[in-house]
Amino acid sequence: MKLDMSKAYDRVEWGFLKKLLLTKGFDGRWVNLIMNCVSSVSYSFIINGGVCGSVTPGRGLRQGDPLSPYLFILIVDAFSNMIQSKVQEKQIHGPKASRSGPDISHLLFADDNLLFTRATRQECITIVDIISQYEAASGKKINYEKSEVSFSRGVSLEQREDLMSILNMRQVDKHEKYLGIPSIAGRSKKAIFDSLLDRIWKKLQGWKEKLLSRAGKEILLKAVIQAIPTYLMGVYKFPAMIIQKIHSAMARFWWGNSSASKKVNWKSPGIYVHFEVSWRRNTIVIVIFLMLLLAILVATRKSIWSSKALIKEGLLWRVGDGRRIHIWDDPWLLDDDGRTISSASNDSVNLVHDLIDERTLGWNLDVIDGIFNERDKRCILALPLSEQAWVDILSYEVSPKVRHFLWRLCTNSLPTRSLLKYRHFIDDDSFPWGCGEVETARHAIFDCPRFAEVWSECGCDVLRAGNTDLNMCELVSVPSPRKWVAPTEGVVKINVDASLAVEGWVGIGVVARNHVGNILFSASQRSRAFWAPELAEAKAVSMGLRLGKRFGFRDVIIESDCQVVVNRLSKSVHYLSDLDIVLSDIHSASLPFHSVRWSHVKRDGNFVAHHLAKLVPFGTEKIWENHCPMEVAPYVLMDNLSLD
Numbered sequence: 001m002k003l004d005m006s007k008a009y010d011r012v013e014w015g016f017l018k019k020l021l022l023t024k025g026f027d028g029r030w031v032n033l034i035m036n037c038v039s040s041v042s043y044s045f046i047i048n049g050g051v052c053g054s055v056t057p058g059r060g061l062r063q064g065d066p067l068s069p070y071l072f073i074l075i076v077d078a079f080s081n082m083i084q085s086k087v088q089e090k091q092i093h094g095p096k097a098s099r100s101g102p103d104i105s106h107l108l109f110a111d112d113n114l115l116f117t118r119a120t121r122q123e124c125i126t127i128v129d130i131i132s133q134y135e136a137a138s139g140k141k142i143n144y145e146k147s148e149v150s151f152s153r154g155v156s157l158e159q160r161e162d163l164m165s166i167l168n169m170r171q172v173d174k175h176e177k178y179l180g181i182p183s184i185a186g187r188s189k190k191a192i193f194d195s196l197l198d199r200i201w202k203k204l205q206g207w208k209e210k211l212l213s214r215a216g217k218e219i220l221l222k223a224v225i226q227a228i229p230t231y232l233m234g235v236y237k238f239p240a241m242i243i244q245k246i247h248s249a250m251a252r253f254w255w256g257n258s259s260a261s262k263k264v265n266w267k268s269p270g271i272y273v274h275f276e277v278s279w280r281r282n283t284i285v286i287v288i289f290l291m292l293l294l295a296i297l298v299a300t301r302k303s304i305w306s307s308k309a310l311i312k313e314g315l316l317w318r319v320g321d322g323r324r325i326h327i328w329d330d331p332w333l334l335d336d337d338g339r340t341i342s343s344a345s346n347d348s349v350n351l352v353h354d355l356i357d358e359r360t361l362g363w364n365l366d367v368i369d370g371i372f373n374e375r376d377k378r379c380i381l382a383l384p385l386s387e388q389a390w391v392d393i394l395s396y397e398v399s400p401k402v403r404h405f406l407w408r409l410c411t412n413s414l415p416t417r418s419l420l421k422y423r424h425f426i427d428d429d430s431f432p433w434g435c436g437e438v439e440t441a442r443h444a445i446f447d448c449p450r451f452a453e454v455w456s457e458c459g460c461d462v463l464r465a466g467n468t469d470l471n472m473c474e475l476v477s478v479p480s481p482r483k484w485v486a487p488t489e490g491v492v493k494i495n496v497d498a499s500l501a502v503e504g505w506v507g508i509g510v511v512a513r514n515h516v517g518n519i520l521f522s523a524s525q526r527s528r529a530f531w532a533p534e535l536a537e538a539k540a541v542s543m544g545l546r547l548g549k550r551f552g553f554r555d556v557i558i559e560s561d562c563q564v565v566v567n568r569l570s571k572s573v574h575y576l577s578d579l580d581i582v583l584s585d586i587h588s589a590s591l592p593f594h595s596v597r598w599s600h601v602k603r604d605g606n607f608v609a610h611h612l613a614k615l616v617p618f619g620t621e622k623i624w625e626n627h628c629p630m631e632v633a634p635y636v637l638m639d640n641l642s643l644d
Contacts, residue, residue, distance in 0.1 A: 001127070001169065003113040004146035009068065010060040012075060013139035014039055020078055037067060059139055075138055076108055082130050083115070091126050093118050119155045124166045148172045192232070193242045200228055200246060204253045215400030221250055319383050322352030323563050333379040343372045347500055350533045355380070414441050482602045484639040489515040493557040493599075495606055496544040498536035499613035506531055508540045509612025510547055511628065512556075517640040522628040523547055524612045525621040537562035538582040540613070541569070545589045545596075547623070554594040559601050561610070566600040607635040 014035065021031045041062055043055045061068040086092045087105045094105035094116040107114040117123045131142055149169045151160050164171055203224060212220070229238070229246065316339055317325045317332040325332050327349060331339035349355060349371065357364040368377055398406075408414050417439035421429040431439040433450055445451070487493040492512050499507035506529045512520040525543060529536075541558055548556050560566055565583075572587060574580045590596040603610065611632045615622075628636055 001115040001167065002148045003115065004143040005113070006141045006143040008140065009063050009072065011139045011141055012061050013059050016138045017071060017075065020074060024074070038071070078138070079134050080106065080108055082134060086126055086130065092123055119151055119159055119163060121162065121166065124163050128166060144168050150174055189236060192236065196229060196232055197242070197245055200225055200249055203228070204249060213401060214404040217254055218400065218404070221254065225250055319352055322356055325352040326350060327352055327355070333376070335379050337375060341372070341376055343376045346371045347503060409441055409445070412441060416441050416444060482604045483642045484601070484605045486513070486515050486517055486643055487557050491515065491555045491557060492520060492548065492553045493559055494544040494548050495559045495609040496540035497561060497606055497609035497613045498540040500533060500536060501614060504528060504530060506536050506539070507613040507615065508543050509609040509615070510540065510544045511608045511612060512548065512551070517643055519626060519628050519636065521547065521551060521623060521625050522612060523621065523623045524615040524617045526617060527620065534562060534564050535579050535582060537565045538579055538586065541565060542582060542586050542589065545586060549589070549592060556593060557597045557599050559599040559606065561601055561603050561606040563600050566598050569598040608632050608639065611635055
């Protein structure tokens with residue numbers, strides 16, 4: 001039986017709800033607070049644009065109230081308990097998934113209810129009695145006109161007519177859907193997937209694509225279309241053909257196809273969904289087949305949580321930029337001997353990123369040869385590294401239209417004449433303004449002499465000069481500087497760094513300089529601690545802010561060579577880890593400043609703070625005002641000589 005609740009939220013009796021909460025053991029004062037929230041509602045009407053009247057209801061839960069779904073679940077749970085008690089008394093018998101399994105007497109999800117029972121008069125009468133008692137107590141009402149009942153093949157026509165007279169529901173051969181999925185599915189899943197494709201097609205057809213920008217289409221595709229198959233994918237494995245059809249439908253909508261005209265799909269389906277060109281993204285690769293895991297769980301009847309250790313045995317990091325992979329702790333290698341490093345730990349390197357030569361985008365052989373044994377070196381050098389630049393367009397703080405344009409620029413999907421000729425739309429790919437060059441995306445935006453004046457007037461001529469060897473992704477990326485760059489006049493740049501060179505000790509270095517490179521103060525601190533690298537870097541930022549406030553600076557740039565800390569500070573999102581405690585303190589300490597900006601720099605541009613962190617000061621903290629110790633003076637001079 002499939003029951004349809006009439007006005008499921010609106011008919012809940014408040015007296016029943018209060019009695020139910022007290023019966024379940026909730027404190028009386030808390031129950032009174034909940035009932036005050038429920039019963040204090042009033043409704044008004046908008047007539048001809050004006051608010052009129054006031055109606056105070058005597059029952060019902062407000063739909064849209066965050067509290068209402070939880071109260072509704074408790075009410076439905078009472079109905080579930082009534083059925084379950086009859087099952088325990090053997091008055092109702094549901095089907096079983098296996099001989100030794102429990103009876104499945106009912107499935108309840110919000111107001112979607114499926115009941116299972118034997119086709120006997122006694123059990124049908126019991127179901128009707130339960131429904132009647134539930135209606136009388138809770139105030140909810142079953143809509144018998146929309147409720148349905150279906151019988152198995154073994155029930156005769158006479159039995160069906162007899163039971164229908166008891167249930168007063170309309171008979172159907174089978175229930176069409178439950179939670180959006182057909183209730184009965186055979187070997188062929190064609191009908192299920194066809195209904196899914198039909199839902200997606202109707203959604204796309206209902207949107208006026210001509211009235212939507214690319215950014216609007218992106219939001220609709222991600223928020224609506226990609227969410228439609230989610231529940232069904234948790235039940236069935238999608239064939240590749242169905243996924244391809246979904247991608248095709250999304251592609252037609254994205255690129256503007258209609259029944260009247262067909263436009264060019266400049267990129268293959270699936271690429272437009274992610275709007276990013278990134279190569280150095282750390283991802284976890286699961287090497288255990290999920291079907292095997294499910295088979296083990298079913299065979300042993302253990303919980304999913306108990307299989308956590310089994311899953312962790314098959315997890316492996318794939319190396320991107322290596323900023324999140326710890327060399328000595330994380331599994332990132334793979335051979336017959338294991339997935340972790342077997343060499344002795346070395347504090348000079350902590351992250352896989354430290355083993356990558358950023359100039360060549362390859363492994364730093366000098367570092368690897370000096371630290372790891374032959375087995376580890378062989379495994380590390382067997383891992384490939386991409387040679388493309390890392391560009392995460394989604395992180396750019398620009399309008400969605402600009403992000404979309406940059407994405408098309410990086411993926412070579414702008415309709416330039418060279419691309420149109422490649423697709424056989426035109427025969428001439430020369431630039432239409434008579435410069436004699438082929439119209440590529442790079443030439444049309446960067447290299448054409450007619451646009452040189454535009455770049456110069458915008459003050460961005462340096463972006464297009466001397467970059468002939470870079471691809472489009474590298475041109476639009478915003479890499480961290482490799483050398484120290486002076487701040488603008490009136491702003492103080494505070495460089496910070498931490499050192500874990502000596503086990504059990506943490507060194508912190510801080511240096512503040514103005515727009516001409518003059519040192520305002522430098523400081524070094526040595527603390528007894530066993531901090532993680534990111535935590536030590538965050539402590540260095542905290543010390544830099546503290547000293548900046550002490551010296552009375554108003555506008556500061558905090559610069560660190562730890563990308564993780566800089567990114568977390570820029571996002572201003574806190575969680576519950578030890579690092580987040582320090583990050584929260586940093587954000588609180590930054591409030592007195594007029595402006596604070598977080599900046600990342602390569603190690604080469606942070607040498608002064610780096611060597612200050614390695615000093616061993618007298619006491620725990622040493623501050624030099626308007627100068628620095630002679631050990632780091634050469635690095636200050638190098639930074640000043642590198643200024644333009």
